[in-house]
Amino acid sequence: MGWIIALIVGGVAGWLASMVMNRDASMGIFWNIVVGCIGSVLGNLIAQPLLGVGGSVQEFSLTGLIIAIVGAVVLLGIVNLVQRGRVR
Secondary structure, three states, rough: OOHHHHHHHHHHHHHHHHOOOOHHHOOOHHHHHHHHHHHHHHHHHHHHHHOOOOOOOOOHHHHHHHHHHHHHHHHHHHHHHHOOOOOO
């Protein structure tokens, strides 16, 4: 049951982060879930040492969702920087 919650929270976090970064039109539900789950891990890596706060994507909490969104925004920012340097 925890992985289902992780997918739902990851999808919501990825979707909100893609809206913040204006990438919503280019991402589907699969990539929203991937970005949200990876962003949650990245957000926890950032928040744990700096704030002493961590959240789990497997247990829904507002703190965990905010950390996942922040991590997903950071991840999409890194992707934007990498893609900007690439010749199309």
